[in-house]
Amino acid sequence: MKWVIATEDLPSEAVAERLVEQTGGTIDLRFGEKGNGYLRANMGKFRQLAVRHPTLILPDLDQTPCAPELRAKWQLGPELPERLSFRVVVREIESWLLADQVGISNFLGVSAARITVRPDEIRDPKAELLKLVSKSTREMKADLLPARSASARVGVNYNARLVQFVRNVWSPERACVNSPSLARARKNICEIAARLRSDS
Known part of the structure; x- marks a missing residue:
């Protein structure tokens, strides 16, 4: 089963890949890495793709109060194509x-005791992750934290390191226990995959 995925950035893409792979699927087409605005502007194209291909879209909630409000802002309407999984990351991929x-x-x-068990409730998950990195090894700090003179919020290897984590360490099963939004996304993706298998 070949999926289309559309995400905001590289870590989100890696998460989408893991969630699809857990259903036995593979990735056929990738879109995104250009932020929230790109996903919103191309929803018409993704709807068309979802007529033929299972399609997963993962926008961040960011500072929108809730997922239903984001869906309303994007004017998605009550019905989406049955092969389209539109799942809002609460609040951004670092939460998951x-x-x-x-x-x-x-x-x-770092100690597990430092890590929240309610990441969906954090207002700034990226800041929370960077705070943990500040207690990590020198190598991790150099890769994930910005240089003192830099204007960037994160280090030059931030995305690459998080992709490495998602591919080699991150467990969706463990993460679902602490993130209701991830658990709902995973359930929806599995349901679409199961339905398509039964139809084939």
């Missing part, structure tokens, strides 16, 4: 990464 408390603890080499 932090939700694997054991995995992120081992990856950063």
